[in-house]
Amino acid sequence: MTGILPAVVKPELEGGNLILVVVVALIALGALGMAAMFRSQVLAAGEGTDNMKTIALAVQEGANAYLTRQFRTLAIFAAIAFFALLVLPADDTTVRIFRSVFFVVGAGFSAAVGYLGMNLAVRANLRVAAAAETTGREPAMTIGLRTGAMVGMLTVGLGLLGASLVVLFFQDEAPDVLEGFGFGAALLAMFMRVGGGIFTKAADVGADLVGKVEQGIPEDDPRNAATIADNVGDNVGDCAGMAADLFESYAVTLVAALILGSQAFGDKGLVFPLLIPAIGALTAVAGVYLTKPKAGENGLATINKSFYLSSGIAAIASVVLSYLYLPSSFAEFTNIATDLAGAEGDPRFIAASAVVIGIVMSAGILALTGYYTGTEYRPVKDVGKTSLTGPATVILSGLSVGFESAVYTTLVIGAAVFGAYLLGGAALTVSLFAVALAGCGLLTTVGVIVAMDTFGPVSDNAQGIAEMSGDVSPEGAQILTELDAVGNTTKAITKGIAIATAVLAATALFGSYATSVFESLAEANVRPDEAYLLDFSVFNPAVIVGVLLGAAVVFLFSGLAINAVARAAGAVVMEVRRQFREIPGIMEGTGRPEYGKVVDIVTKDSLRELVTPGILAVLAPIAVGFGLGATALAGFLAGAIGTGTLMAVFLANAGGAWDNAKKLVEDGHHGGKGSAAHEATIIGDTVGDPFKDTAGPAINPLIKVMNLVSLLIASAVVSLSVGQDQNDVLRVVIALVAVAIIAVAVIISKRREVTISDDGDNTGSSSFTPHAPDPHNV
Template sequence: MAGFHPAAVEVSGGNLVLVIVVALIALGALAMAYLFRSEVLAAGEGTANMKNIAQAVQEGADAYLQRQFRTLAIFAGVAFFVLLALPADDLTVRIFRSVFFIVGAVFSAAVGYLGMSLAVRANLRVAAAANEPGGREPAMRIGLRTGAMVGMLTVGLGLLGASLVVLFFQDEAPDVLEGFGFGAALLAMFMRVGGGIFTKAADVGADLVGKVEQNIPEDDPRNAATIADNVGDNVGDCAGMAADLFESYAVTLVAALILGSQAFGDKGLVYPLLIPAIGALTAVAGVYLTKPKVGEPGLTTINRSFYLSAGIAALASVVLSFVYLPTSFADFEGLAGSNTLELISGQPEGNPALIASVAVVIGIVMAAGILALTGYYTGTEYKPVKDVGRTSLTGAATVILSGLSVGFESAVYTTLVIGAAVFGAFLLGGASLTISLFAVALAGCGLLTTVGVIVAMDTFGPVSDNAQGVAEMSGDVSPEGAQILTELDAVGNTTKAITKGIAIATAVLAATALFGSYATSSIEALDEAGALDELTGFFVFDPSVLVGVLLGSAVVFLFSGLAINAVARAAAAVVYEVRRQFREIPGIMEGTGRPEYGKVVDIVTRDSLRELITPGILAVFAPVAVGFGLGVTALAGFLAGAIGTGTLMAVFLANAGGAWDNAKKLVEDGNHGGKGSPAHEATIIGDTVGDPFKDTAGPAINPLIKVMNLVSLLIASAVVSTSVGEDENDVLRILIALVSVAIIAGAVYVSKQRESNLGDDVPLADKPV
C-alpha cells in the first residue's frame, strides 16, 4: 500500500452528508460552466469573413486534439495494467486505482478539450464585440466568461472525482485517489508538452518569416503559418493549461486526502474537500461581482476579481475551520493509537482548527503574493519590462540578456515566497511530522480556492490573442476596435504569466505534500520490513541522497532541453515551408494568391505528436530507475532535487518569456521606433527565444514534478520490499533499473537522431525572393 492510516477511517453521519454536499456543489459548478458557455455563445459572431477564419482555427484545433488523444490512449492503456500490477491492500483497491486512473485522465482531457472548444468560438465574438461602439467592456466580459466556464469545469470535475472516491471507498480513498491524480497529471503533462511544441513551433516560424523577413504584421493572412499559430494558442494555452490546472487541482486534493486521513482521521478525509468547495462558490462570486469599468485598465479589473474571491474564500475558510474542526487533538475519533510516524517524530499538539485555518490562509496569501510579483516582472506598465523594451535600441543580444536577467531575478523572489509558505505551513505541525505535512497540503487547498478565477485569467489570454488574430486576418475591424484588442492581448500576456506563476506554486505545494506522502509510505514499509535502522540513510549528508538530488535536478534540465529542442526542430520545418510558399505560390504578397495553411498545420501536428513521447518516457521511468537502482533514500533525494530545481527553472522560463513578449508589445505600441523598426526586430527575436521558454518547457515542468512524485509514491513499497527484508531481491530490482535506463536512453537517442522535414531544395541561409 502506498499510503497508511493510524486506524480504520469511516466517513459516516454528518461527515457523509458533507461529502454529498460537496458532490452537489461540484455538480453546481458544472451547471455554472454550462451557463457561462451559453452566455458566450449568445454573443454576436461578426462578419462572414471573421466566421470563416475562426472556422479554420476550430477545425485545426479539433483535428489536432483528436489525433493527440488517439496517441495518448496507448499510454493510458499501458499505465492501466501497470497500476494493476503494483501492490495495494487488496484486489478491489488495485482495480479501482486503475479505473480512476482512467477517470482522472478522461477528466483532464475533457477540461482541456471543452475549454479549447469554447475558446475557438469565443475569439471571433470578442473581436466582433470590440468592433462595436463602446466595445471594450463587452469584449472583455466575453473573454472573462469564457475563462469562467473553463474554471468552473476544472473545479467541478476535480471536486466531483475526489468526493465520489471518498464517498464510495472511505478509508481506502487515498489509495484509489493516487490513480485519479496520476491519470490527471500524466495526461496533462503530455498535453502540455505536445500543445506547447505545436503552438510555439507555429508561432516562432510565423514570426521569423513573416515579421522579420517579409516585414508583414503578425497575423497577416499572407503568412501560411497564421492559422497554425492561432490553432496553437488554443491547443497549448487553452487545452494544455486547462488540463495542467485541473491536474494541479486533482493532485493537491489527492495529497491532502492521503495526509488528512493520517492527521485528522475521518475529518481529514472531508475537510480538504470543503475548502475547495468554498472556492467554487467564491469563484462564481468573483465573476459576477467584478465588472469592467469604463476606462479602467483591464488588468486592474481582473486583479480585483481575484482579490475579491480570495478574500471571501479566506474569511469563509477560517469560519469553516472553527465550526467543523475540534480545538484539541484529543477530540478526534479517528486517531486512536500511535503510528510509526508518531513514534519517530512526536504526538500531535495544538489547536487543529487554528492550524488548519492558518495553513489555508497561508496558501491564499501566497497566491496573492505570486500574482503581484509575476505581474510586476511581466507587466508592460512596470520597470522590468520597460527596461527590456529599452534595450531593443541596442539590438537583439541586449534584449535577450535583459530578459534572462528578469527571469533569473524573478525566480529568486518567487521561490522565496513559495518557500516561506511551505516552511510556514510546515511549522504549524510542531513536533508531529504528520500534522506538519498535512498543513503544507492544506496550504495547497487554500490556493485551490482561487483556481476558478486563475483558470479564467489564463484562458482570457489566448482568447484575446486569437481575437486580435481574427481581426487582423479578416480586415473587418475598425482602428478603434483593433486598438481595444491590442490592449486586451497585452493584458492577456500578463495574466498568462501570472497564472503560470500560480500554477508553479500549486505544483510545488502538491509535490511537497506528495513528497511527504512518499516519506511516510517509505517509513511504514521500512517498519514492516523490520529495517527502521535504514532511516539514517535519509540524512542529507548521505551520499545516496546527494546523488539523488543531482539526478533529480539533471532530469529537470534534460526535460527542458528536450522540449525546447523539439520546438526548434519543428519551427525550422515551419520556416522552410513558409519560405517555400512565398517563393513558389504566385501572388501571395500581392494578396491574389492563397497560402496553403493546411500544410503548416500538418507539419506542426506531426512534429508535436512525435516529440512529446521522449519527455513523457523520461518523467515516468526516471524515478523507477533511481528507486530500484539506488534505493529508497536516493529516490527521496531525487524528488527533492526535482522539486527545488523545477521550481526555479519553471519560474525563470515563464517570467523571462513573459517579459520578452510584453517588451515586444511595448515597441509595437509605438515606443522605441514602433513596428518595422530595428528595435521591433530585436524584440521579435527576443520573443521567439522566449516562446518555448514560457509556453512549452516552463509550464510542462509543473506536471513533470508531480508525475515523478506520484510514480515514486506508487512504487515506494515495492522499492523497499525488493531492497530490504524477507522479499529482498537485488537481481530483480537491478534488472528493473537497467531496463528503465535503457528505455530512457533509447528514447533520448532516437529523439536526437531526428531531423526536421526541411526539404531538399532550400539551403538554410537562403531567404525567399
C-alpha cells in the same frame, strides 16, 4: 525498527461527515451547471462578419484535428499505465482495480477540461473580435472573462466531483484509490502540455521568423502560411494544455491533502480538504459576478480585482469553517494515528492558518509575476529600452528578469511551505498536512486563475482574427491590442500560481512517499544494521546523488522540449519560405497560401516529440528507485522539486517579459512597428516562446508525475530491497530496463533531424485542409 511508525487506523465516514461529502458533490455538480450557463452566455454573443467566421472556422478545424490525433496517441500510454497500476502492490484486489479505474477517470477528466475549454475558446475568439468592433472594450472583455469562467467552473467541478465520489464510495481506502485519480490527471496533462506547447511555439516561431522578420508583414497577416497554425496553437497549447495542467494541479493537490488528512485528522481529514475548495467554487462565482469591466479601467486591474475579492471572501469563509467544523484539541479526534495523541496546539487554528497562508501566497505570486511581466512596470520597460541596442541586449535583459524573478517567487513559495510546516509543531504528519492545506487554500483561487489563463489565448486569437479579416477599425484593433497585452500578463501570472500549486502538492506527496517508505520498512522487519535505509539526511551520499539526478532530469526535460520546438519551427520556416517563393501572388494578395501544410507539420512533429519527455518523466523515478534505493529516490524528488521550481519560474517570466516588451514597442515606444527596435524584440520574443509556453509550464506536471510514480512504487522498491521478498537481481533488472528505454528515447530524439530540403518538400502530403481566410483582405 517496527516501532518507527505506529499503526494507522483508517477512518470511516458516517453521519454528518457523510452528508458533508454529499454536499460537496452537489456543489461540484452546481459548478458544472454554472460552466454550462457561462458557455451559453458566450455563444449567445454576435459572431461578426463572414470573413471572421471563415477564419475562426479554420482555427476550430485545426484545433479539433490536432486534439483528436493527440488523444489517439495518448490512449496508448493510458492503456499501458492502466495495466501497470494493476501490477503494483495494494491493500487488496478491489483497491488495486479501482485505482486503475480512477486513473482512467482522472485522465478522462483532464482531457475533458482541456478539450471543452479549447472548444469554447475557438468560438469565443471571433465573438470578442466582433464585440470590440461593435460594442466596445467592456463587452469584449466580458466575453473573454466568461469564457475563462466556464473553464474555471469545469476545472473546479470535475476535480471536486472526482475526489468526493472516491471518498464517498471507498472511505477508508479512498487515499489509495485517489493515487490513481491524481496520476491519471497529471500524466495526461503533462502530455497535453508538452505536445500543445511544441505545437503552438513551433508555429509561432516559424510564423514570426519568416513573416515579421524576413518579409516585414504583420503578425497575423493572411499571406503568411503559418498564421492559422499559430492561432490553432494558442488554443491547443495555452488553452487546452494549460487547462488540463491546472485541473491536474487541482486534482493532485486534493489527493495529497486527502492522503495526509486521513492520517492527521482521521475522518474529518477526509472531509475538510474537500470543504475548502468547495468554498472556492462558490467564491469564484462571486468573483465573476461582483467584478465587471468598467470604462477607463485597466483590464489587468479589473481581473486582479476579481482575484483579490474572491480570495478575500474565501479566506474569511475558510477560517469560519475551520472553527465551526474542527475540534479545539487533538484529543477530540478519532480514528487517527496514535502518535498524534500528544500533538499540541489548536487544530482549528492550524487548519485556518494553513489555508490562509496558501491564499496569501497566491496573491503574492500574482503581484510578483505581474510586476516582472506587466507592460506598466519597470522590468518590461527596461527590456523594451534595450531594444535600441539590438537583439543581444534584449535577450540578456530578459534572462536577467527571469533569473531575478525566480528568486523572489521561490522565496514566497518557500516561506509559505515552511510557515505551514511549522504550524504542526513536533507532529510530522500534522506539519505535512498543514502544507497540503496551504495547497487547498490556493485551490480556492483556481476558478478565477483558470479564467485569467483562458482569457489570454482568447484575446490573442481575437486580435489575430481582427488583423486577418481586415474588418475591424483602428479603434477596435486598439481595444484588442490592449486585451492581448493583458492576456499575456494573466497567462504569466497563472503559470506562476500553477508552479506554486505544483510545489505544494509535490511537497505533500513527498511526505506521503516518506510515510509509505517507513511503513513498508516496518512491515519488512528491517534489521538494525539496515537502518541506513531510513537516513534521509542531506549528507548521505545516496541522497546527494539523488538530488543531482533529480535536478538533471529537469534540465534534460527542458532541453528536450525546447529542442523539439526548434526542430519543428525549422520545418515551418522552410515551408513558409517555399510558399512565398513558389506560389504566385501571395505577397500581392492574389495567391492563397497552403495553410493546411503548416498545420500538418506542427501536428506530426508535436505528437512525435512529446514521447521522449513523457518516457523520461515516468521512468526516471523507476530507474532511480529500483536502481539506487528509496533513500536516493527521496533525494531525487527533492532535487526535482527545488530545481523545477526555479527553472519553471525563470522560463515563464523571462518569456513573458520578452513578449510584453515586444508589445510595448508595437504600441509606439522606441520607434514602434517596423523599426530596428521592433525587430530586436521580435527575436527576444521568439527565444522566449518555448521558454514560457512549452518547457516552463510542462515542468509543473513533470514534478507531480515523478512524485506520484515514486509514491506508487515506494512499497515495491522497499520490498525488493530488504526483508523476506528481497530480490536484488529483479530490482536491478527493472532499473536497467528503465534506463535503457530512457537512453534509446533520448538518442532517437537527438538524432532526429528536421526534414528540410531546398526544394521545400518538407511534409509530404497534407492530411488537413482548413477553411482558409481570403488573402485579398490584406
